[in-house]
């Protein structure tokens with residue numbers, strides 16, 4: 019056994035090296051300061067000094083998306099730690115593996131309202147997979163080992179390790195645990211064979227089955243297996259916002275993204291299915307619409323590694339607890355056996371129906387009447403020119419939905435966004451983290467003018483640390499998604515949604531801030547594009563820059579809306595293909 023005399027802080031850094039951490043995103047401060055001293059000497063761990071702890075947290079998420087390994091962020095006690103709450107909640111909602119390390123006031127001062135004291139374990143209890151308060155130096159190595167194990171196994175998620183300053187300063191003997199003892203934590207990965215065979219039987223018997231693929235398939239690294247299952251069975255596939263890239267967008271069996279802004283075909287497929295095979299998906303309200311009218315005729319097979327998800331929102335007729343990769347691989351075997359025995363589904367009529375919907379209601383958009391730039395056009399061209407090898411990070415709002423709709427994601431890891439929490443400010447720091455995790459890949463943030471203003475200070479981090487991401491700001495001058503709801507549900511009363519980031523009728527012809535000048539102030543290249551004929555050249559110009567981050571202000575139409583749309587709380591049957599335009603579900607007689 020390896021034991022060595024050192025401080026708690028040294029033991030922390032040694033532990034991070036032990037688990038293979040190569041990057042930490044953080045900001046120092048009093049309580050965590052002892053840890054920053056040995057970090058200064060580490061040859062294995064690069065620390066990236068962020069400008070806001072929220073950025074550190076989202077960067078850790080982006081790193082996790084790019085590498086599949088837990089991202090690591092670090093902050094001091096009190097306000098440093100509370101600034102991590104949003105990214106922790108974000109990672110919790112989207113099952114992103116992440117370890118957050120925070121300094122805490124000295125152990126004897128805990129509970130005294132000491133300077134910069136916050137009960138961060140109490141605060142983050144509901145938004146972390148697990149958290150630890152470490153008061154003794156001797157506990158640091160074991161706790162770090164456990165934290166990484168918990169963050170990265172089972173259903174991944176964020177784990178917070180809060181370490182008292184006195185523990186960092188105390189002497190200890192470094193001892194790496196040989197075995198982890200986590201009573202009650204034993205994620206089931208191997209699915210039950212009987213359940214899987216039952217699912218295969220139902221697939222063969224169904225007339226209108228759908229594979230409803232969620233983010234769990236990406237987390238499990240099960241894209242290959244999914245493709246085999248899809249092609250073997252011939253089932254239509256829908257991929258949720260969190261699963262974009264799990265199944266190639268260009269695959270003929272991909273009928274699109276379901277949900278509030280999904281395709282008519284994908285929403286219709288779920289709604290009219292007689293069998294839904296949910297794989298690592300959680301029947302989120304943005305997918306189901308009004309739950310009691312969701313997919314009324316469907317039997318449900320629900321596979322998830324987290325037993326708490328199964329039958330949470332919709333009763334599962336066949337529950338399967340297990341890792342999606344193992345579940346799908348076992349399903350492939352079961353389906354092959356069925357097919358060998360002559361049991362095979364016939365979905366021809368079903369495909370006729372879905373193909374009709376696909377042909378009648380493709381994704382599309384209207385050109386603005388005033389000659390201004392269509393945001394959808396910008397995003398579509400970015401996807402086409404930059405291509406499927408790049409990684410794209412979206413903010414939250416209209417631009418996020420257009421990024422989901424108009425870029426074709428062909429491979430896992432090509433799209434990251436804040437799906438469950440809808441955290442504005444996610445894109446820039448997530449793109450930063452992804453670029454650090456996978457420096458050889460082009461990384462584009464598709465951001466909104468509102469979102470960008472929440473975390474754009476991380477452009478300084480990108481410039482100083484040589485992290486050349488591209489940021490396409492889809493500048494509609496507004497909190498566009500909120501404005502869309504005001505247009506549709508509040509009679510066009512635009513209360514507090516005009517940001518004045520681009521000139522709009524009736525307001526001063528000002529841009530506050532001017533994003534190109536802001537970019538330059540941050541040591542980035544700033545470009546602007548306002549006309550459709552300049553879009554391609556601007557994207558190419560940005561691509562040609564490889565020694566600095568680039569920000570493009572795409573000044574776009576203020577009134578463009580995201581379609582299709584299922585209004586919040588209504589049935590998916592009421593999907594609008596465009597404003598006041600409901601699709602015809604059945605044959606036109």
Ligand SMILES: Cc1ncc(C[n+]2csc(CCOP(=O)(O)OP(=O)(O)O)c2C)c(N)n1
Nearest residue numbers: 415416417442466467468469496497498499
């Ligand atoms: C932190 C946070 N605050 C508020 C919201 C509510 N919200 C959702 S979308 C949106 C507008 C985003 O504006 P912008 O970034 O410009 O994107 P757009 O919809 O215009 O593309 C707002 C305010 C949110 N999701 N997150």
Ligand SMILES: [Mg+2]
Nearest residue numbers: 466467496498
């Ligand atoms: Mg906007």
